[in-house]
Each structure stands twice: as structure tokens, then as C-alpha cells.
Amino acid sequence: MLTSPSFVDIDTQWSTVDPLAECRRELHKKAFAARHPLANHPLFSMGALAKVAEEASRRNGDLYVDAGNFTFADKWDTTPKPNMTIPEIFERIETAGAWLVLKHVETNPAYMALLDEFKAFLLEIAGPEGSKLLSNAEMIVLITSPRRKSAFHFDAEVNFLAQVKGSKDIWVCDPMDRSVTTEEEIEQYYTVANNAGTYKPHAEKVARKFTLRPGDSVHIPTHASHWVQNHDSVSVSVSFNMEFPRRYSDTYRANHYLRRLGLKPRPPGTSDFVDRSKAAAINSLRQVKSLIRR
Known part of the structure; x- marks a missing residue:
């Protein structure tokens, strides 16, 4: 397993850790580290996010919440839903064992401005030709209770996970490693269920591990299986992504x-x-x- 260091300086804009030309070659193919300017940003305070969660709950499918004990092998939508209101979840987030996913937060203009900054950064990495393949920028906020695990899974988008508050470990696999993510699982992702990825015990040995603290970000390629272990405090992360053609x-x-x-x-x-x-x-x-x- 390869381990990447964490970076602690706070940046004022999005940037890659490695040279831009190297990251352009690795975009959509390999995980790599980046920096972002959103560490402890007021728009991602718990008070602000509680309001965003209420807004998301009024949009069909834009809020996912679960709570309880969780292993990397569990499917992300099989964990029991908490019998609590959104304000109660935020009030008890330290002990609830909860995971909240707030989708399309960019519908709020203040967050859309931050998404535009990310989009400009990603298109700069992609370059003139790569940019033609990317569209539909989206922002998803992830709020996680202390020590909570997040399931082994993969996604369809070109994704950057940015750590805003708290810290966590994330393991990211090679998207072309078919011993970790099979062709059949990817096919099922698009046709049957988007939690089609199945955890394999050897995955940690071949994954690249990143420790994320506020200001850190990691590029997660399309179909790169990954999973997360939160540390001892509440975590707020933001998933920025763009889509490929249908x-x-x-x-x-x-x-x-x-x-x-x-x-x-x-x-x-x-x-x-x-x-x-x-x-x-x-x-x-x-x-x-x-x-x-x-």
C-alpha cells in the first residue's frame, strides 16, 4: 500500500501538489493530491450546513442520511436510517455514527460561486482537449460522525474530494485494476445499482492511502474504488465532480x-x-x- 503525506498549509486557491503537466497525464487515470482554499470556510460551518441540509431534504433525492456501525464491506444504502429530524442529527452528530450526503448544494448561489472556482481549476488540468469531454459540474457535501467508516465504492464522475473540517484516511485503488473493480461490477453500476462495487480483502494492499486534513484534496478517478475511515472528530468534506459524455x-x-x-x-x-x-x-x-x- 502506498501512503501519501498530508499537507497542512492553508492555500488561497485550488492547486495541484505535483506539476500540472504530470497531473494532466494522470487525470482520470491515477489518484493525486491537490490543495483547495475552503478549509474551515464559513459556508461549511455546521450551522450553515444544517440549513443546506433542510433545503436538500425538500428536493427529491438530494439528501441521504444513515447512522450506525459500519464496515468497509457494507453497502452504503443498507445502513439503517436514523429516527431523527435533521436538526436532531446535527445536534447529535458527535455521537450519532451518522453519514449525511447533501447533493446539488450549488443550487444555492453562494455555493455555486465556489463550484465555479473548482470547475476552472479542473478544466485547467484537463487542458483544451480534455475539457471537451467534461460537463455538468456538481458539488456534494459529506458530513461524517467521528470514527465512522464509509463504504467501499466507485463513482462515474471525475472527482476531487476536498477536506474542509476534521480529518480522515482514504484509500484509492487503480481504476484499471480488475482484481479490485471488475468489468461486471462497472456494468451493474450503470444498469442495476450504483453500489455494485464489492470490497475485496486484498484491496488495501494495492490501494494508495491519503490522509486528508483541512486544505487537502485528492483526485479520485472514474471507477477507482475507494473507502474512508474518519478520525476522532466530525468531518466535513466536499466532493466536486464533472461528468463524461453519456x-x-x-x-x-x-x-x-x-x-x-x-x-x-x-x-x-x-x-x-x-x-x-x-x-x-x-x-x-x-x-x-x-x-x-x-
């Missing part, structure tokens, strides 16, 4: 259906023509379903 995910969707037919489909990236053909087939099926619903 055809990438549609290729995996097509492979899922082909595999169900008993075939062994080529992984995405083997042939651009085949990938585009699969994506076109899924898009056509989507349009047919849309017409039927009408």
Missing part, C-alpha cells in the same frame, strides 16, 4: 445486456467504433422506450 456509460450498459445473453463483450476502450456502436444502440433503445411511455 456514450461512455452507455457502452457499459450495452455490455451488461450482452453479458446477460451469455456473450463476453469487449471492455470499453478496445475499439472506438465498437464503443460508439454500442452507445448508439442503447440510445436508440432509450428513445423507443420514451415513445412507448407517451
